[in-house]
Amino acid sequence: MAEKQNTLYVGALAKGLLVLRAFDKTATELSLTELAARTGLDKSATQRLANTLFVEGMLDKDPKTKRFRPSHAWLRMAYTYFWSNPLIQLAMPRLIELSQHLGATANLAEISGDHILYVSRIPGKTSHFASTIVGRRLPALTTAAGRAILSTWPATDRAQAVATWTVEQITSQTTLDRDEIGRAIDQVADQGYAETQGQAMLGHTGVSAPVVGPDNVAFAAVQCSFPSRTWPAARIQEEALPHILEAANAIAPQVRPGRYTDEVGRLQV
Amino acid sequence: MAEKQNTLYVGALAKGLLVLRAFDKTATELSLTELAARTGLDKSATQRLANTLFVEGMLDKDPKTKRFRPSHAWLRMAYTYFWSNPLIQLAMPRLIELSQHLGATANLAEISGDHILYVSRIPGKTSHFASTIVGRRLPALTTAAGRAILSTWPATDRAQAVATWTVEQITSQTTLDRDEIGRAIDQVADQGYAETQGQAMLGHTGVSAPVVGPDNVAFAAVQCSFPSRTWPAARIQEEALPHILEAANAIAPQVRPGRYTDEVGRLQV
DNA sequence: CGTCTTTGTATTATATTATGATACTAGGTA
DNA sequence: TACCTAGTATCATAATATAATACAAAGACG
Numbered sequence: 001m002a003e004k005q006n007t008l009y010v011g012a013l014a015k016g017l018l019v020l021r022a023f024d025k026t027a028t029e030l031s032l033t034e035l036a037a038r039t040g041l042d043k044s045a046t047q048r049l050a051n052t053l054f055v056e057g058m059l060d061k062d063p064k065t066k067r068f069r070p071s072h073a074w075l076r077m078a079y080t081y082f083w084s085n086p087l088i089q090l091a092m093p094r095l096i097e098l099s100q101h102l103g104a105t106a107n108l109a110e111i112s113g114d115h116i117l118y119v120s121r122i123p124g125k126t127s128h129f130a131s132t133i134v135g136r137r138l139p140a141l142t143t144a145a146g147r148a149i150l151s152t153w154p155a156t157d158r159a160q161a162v163a164t165w166t167v168e169q170i171t172s173q174t175t176l177d178r179d180e181i182g183r184a185i186d187q188v189a190d191q192g193y194a195e196t197q198g199q200a201m202l203g204h205t206g207v208s209a210p211v212v213g214p215d216n217v218a219f220a221a222v223q224c225s226f227p228s229r230t231w232p233a234a235r236i237q238e239e240a241l242p243h244i245l246e247a248a249n250a251i252a253p254q255v256r257p258g259r260y261t262d263e264v265g266r267l268q269v
Numbered sequence: 270m271a272e273k274q275n276t277l278y279v280g281a282l283a284k285g286l287l288v289l290r291a292f293d294k295t296a297t298e299l300s301l302t303e304l305a306a307r308t309g310l311d312k313s314a315t316q317r318l319a320n321t322l323f324v325e326g327m328l329d330k331d332p333k334t335k336r337f338r339p340s341h342a343w344l345r346m347a348y349t350y351f352w353s354n355p356l357i358q359l360a361m362p363r364l365i366e367l368s369q370h371l372g373a374t375a376n377l378a379e380i381s382g383d384h385i386l387y388v389s390r391i392p393g394k395t396s397h398f399a400s401t402i403v404g405r406r407l408p409a410l411t412t413a414a415g416r417a418i419l420s421t422w423p424a425t426d427r428a429q430a431v432a433t434w435t436v437e438q439i440t441s442q443t444t445l446d447r448d449e450i451g452r453a454i455d456q457v458a459d460q461g462y463a464e465t466q467g468q469a470m471l472g473h474t475g476v477s478a479p480v481v482g483p484d485n486v487a488f489a490a491v492q493c494s495f496p497s498r499t500w501p502a503a504r505i506q507e508e509a510l511p512h513i514l515e516a517a518n519a520i521a522p523q524v525r526p527g528r529y530t531d532e533v534g535r536l537q538v
Numbered sequence: 539c540g541t542c543t544t545t546g547t548a549t550t551a552t553a554t555t556a557t558g559a560t561a562c563t564a565g566g567t568a
Numbered sequence: 569t570a571c572c573t574a575g576t577a578t579c580a581t582a583a584t585a586t587a588a589t590a591c592a593a594a595g596a597c598g
Contacts, residue, residue: 007550007586010584023353044558048279051277052278072381079406083293083295123365123391125365129361129362135345280585312587314585
């Protein structure tokens with residue numbers, strides 16, 4: 001951030017974003033001093049930036065504790081994002097159908113750097129909070145959706161992803177072995193869908209099919225998550241898989257070329 | 270914005286936010302010149318700010334058309350917001366239950382200035398895109414949820430809201446008459462729930478119950494929307510209402526005091 | 539097919555504006 | 569009550585945003 005000495009780069013704005021990004025899942029309410037510590041900015045700068053964000057409605061401030069927290073504006077941005085992404089609109093009815101039919105969470109995931117991002121989630125009967133909220137990011141290599149997407153990429157891109165992209169222990173069963181991941185993706189390419197066991201959530205099977213563009217390359221995937229206890233492999237195979245594949249295939253032909261085929265790789269949030 | 274000559278106010282940051290806010294539902298992809306026109310900033314400023322937002326990952330830029338659009342970071346902010354709002358976590362299982370049971374969209378709405386904001390939405394069988402996405406804002410006075418919330422407020426606050434808050438023609442059936450709205454809210458206070466016909470969506474009945482805090486004042490409401498054709502008043506009364514009231518009442522006792530009871534009235538997005 | 543217009547990109551001297559050290563104030567704790 | 573911590577306010581200084589302008593590239597048009 002500080003390195004960008006470009007005159008086309010407004011440092012004050014970047015620092016403001018730094019303050020916004022100081023908040024995360026585990027730090028949802030921050031005092032001025034905490035904010036300063038997390039951003040690395042001094043007290044004065046933090047004070048000025050946080051105050052500006054407060055005045056502009058990007059942060060709420062508890063009148064008693066003086067602590068800051070994300071404001072409704074953060075949700076408002078998601079609203080605009082949803083309208084900006086045509087794929088979500090295309091996918092929504094299919095996801096609702098899927099969720100209703102299977103009783104499981106139906107997700108649309110997009111590739112975002114070397115992670116996947118849930119951009120749309122329809123909860124099923126047993127879903128709980130964490131699996132209903134959009135915006136979650138997971139390393140692509142350790143998720144069914146990520147592997148489904150990667151399986152459609154040219155061999156060289158795929159190889160590079162497998163060799164260099166983030167792997168991270170999410171659960172005790174998360175596979176970190178890149179060779180094994182590579183073989184798994186090869187298999188996905190053959191069979192047309194990805195299936196993972198407890199990679200992102202213990203006791204759950206993830207099933208995902210890529211949503212391919214006109215060039216047969218995917219940047220998104222339909223994904224469902226099933227409790228392994230009530231959904232043994234055979235049942236998934238018979239009852240769920242056809243519908244997931246159908247949903248992904250139903251969306252695919254409507255994907256315009258160009259819009260997703262050139263994602264900008266850049267600093268990740 | 271420009272008026273704030275305070276030294277605790279960072280103009281460059283505020284202008285950056287102005288650029289972000291230039292995007293909305295109907296303008297999801299903007300060129301540099303459009304951005305300049307919408308923000309009122311000159312070409313140079315817009316260039317610098319947009320470029321900074323791009324470098325920091327807040328905006329994507331189409332390499333061909335050079336047009337900017339919201340990035341995945343916009344969704345990421347929603348993710349953090351969800352974790353920051355304990356009410357959403359409390360409400361989620363109830364909303365899922367409601368939605369599954371009734372087959373209708375189940376929403377949690379919060380008051381946000383003189384609007385309500387959908388902070389959580391679980392789609393039902395027939396839901397379509399627009400009613401599945403969070404972050405939508407509607408004038409509180411013209412929605413069942415807004416009226417349900419207002420009905421719990423002290424008489425003076427209520428009267429002032431009815432007299433001064435925004436009313437806006439959303440559908441052809443939207444009521445703009447403040448006296449009529451006032452009477453409707455009085456009725457809501459008596460019966461404990463709000464019911465509206467086609468106020469926000471033609472052919473749909475909205476039903477909402479307030480989620481009250483320890484002081485019996487509400488800042489949020491559970492709301493469901495029913496197609497009037499298949500859900501005549503009597504059916505809603507018998508089959509839906511009890512569950513909606515139950516859901517709202519189930520959430521209420523868990524609402525901590527203080528957290529919602531002092532919303533900061535400030536510039537709205 | 540070449541000209542014209544529009545839109546995006548890059549540069550620079552200038553003065554506006556962010557900076558951060560410091561002093562002040564209030565709330566909580568011992 | 570005295571002390572400490574954390575938030576708030578002020579101000580001289582220098583850093584940095586500014587906006588005018590020039591350049592480049594891409595479409596539009598005859």
